[in-house]
Amino acid sequence: MPAKGVNIQARAHTAVAPRREDREPERPNGVRVQAADRTFSTRRGEVPALAGMSLHAAPGEIVAVVGPSGCGKSTLLELICGLQEPDAGNVQADPAALMPQRDLLLPWLDATDNAALALRARGTPREQAREAARPWLERFGLAGFERSRPAELSGGMRQRVAFLRTVLAGKPVLALDEPFASLDALTRLEMQGWLASLLARESRTVVLVTHDVEEAVVLADRVVVMSPRPGRTVAELRVLLPRPRHRTDPEVVALRERALEALGVPR
Numbered sequence: 001m002p003a004k005g006v007n008i009q010a011r012a013h014t015a016v017a018p019r020r021e022d023r024e025p026e027r028p029n030g031v032r033v034q035a036a037d038r039t040f041s042t043r044r045g046e047v048p049a050l051a052g053m054s055l056h057a058a059p060g061e062i063v064a065v066v067g068p069s070g071c072g073k074s075t076l077l078e079l080i081c082g083l084q085e086p087d088a089g090n091v092q093a094d095p096a097a098l099m100p101q102r103d104l105l106l107p108w109l110d111a112t113d114n115a116a117l118a119l120r121a122r123g124t125p126r127e128q129a130r131e132a133a134r135p136w137l138e139r140f141g142l143a144g145f146e147r148s149r150p151a152e153l154s155g156g157m158r159q160r161v162a163f164l165r166t167v168l169a170g171k172p173v174l175a176l177d178e179p180f181a182s183l184d185a186l187t188r189l190e191m192q193g194w195l196a197s198l199l200a201r202e203s204r205t206v207v208l209v210t211h212d213v214e215e216a217v218v219l220a221d222r223v224v225v226m227s228p229r230p231g232r233t234v235a236e237l238r239v240l241l242p243r244p245r246h247r248t249d250p251e252v253v254a255l256r257e258r259a260l261e262a263l264g265v266p267r
């Protein structure tokens with residue numbers, strides 16, 4: 001039975017040691033956000049970030065979230081990961097690993113240790129954790145940089161290490177906050193390909209925040225479009241297209257147009 005109210009099982013963060021309740025539930029529930037409100041009190045008054053936000057991701061489903069800057073997307077992911085609680089409404093989620101918008105790598109650890117951080121947090125000895133991370137670093141185009149510290153990596157490389165860290169956390173839910181935003185176009189396509197093949201191999205529930213509507217349509221089963229702040233869902237597009245999808249597929253282009261229309265982008 002899913003618990004009522006905020007599900008404390010969602011309190012999982014890649015950089016935080018796991019607790020007993022972080023263990024995977026016997027039956028996955030995915031992610032369910034119902035009529036969630038979140039308002040921040042600031043020196044300049046109350047800032048409502050989310051008002052009546054609802055979103056559902058079934059286990060194994062990939063849901064992309066698009067919306068204007070400042071509409072509460074990062075706040076939504078923090079609610080899903082249990083890092084914040086809603087002021088009203090209900091958030092339930094299986095244990096989730098967050099890839100934050102800023103990479104938040106530890107500057108004193110090399111790429112391998114940073115990628116393996118979640119394994120270390122689960123008690124895996126350092127050498128074993130590094131061993132497990134190594135093949136992934138190569139797959140993610142980081143061969144030769146295993147021992148480089150974040151300051152010695154490009155922005156795109158840091159983002160790939162952060163992405164890898166989120167994947168290696170092994171949680172059933174991935175909450176990805178604009179994971180490919182600072183990558184050049186080519187690397188971005190490559191990473192999108194990796195994410196797609198990873199998700200084809202192993203089932204994870206994904207909530208992918210992106211400002212790239214095409215990326216949303218190419219990767220997701222469903223695209224949730226949010227209103228300007230305070231954010232709530234204004235449209236939901238089902239993407240029933242076979243994979244792999246390409247940006248230039250006419251169906252992808254048509255869905256992109258519909259999403260842009262829902263976003264209110266002048267056409």
Ligand code: ADP
Nearest residue numbers: 040042047049068069070071072073074075076
């Ligand atoms: P998005 O990720 O869609 O750009 P955010 O969730 O980061 O939006 O922020 C939504 C709104 O809430 C913004 O107006 C932002 O300034 C405000 N906000 C977010 N986090 C905080 C915070 N910790 N304190 C005060 N205001 C915040």
Ligand code: MG
Nearest residue numbers: 073074101177
């Ligand atoms: Mg954000």
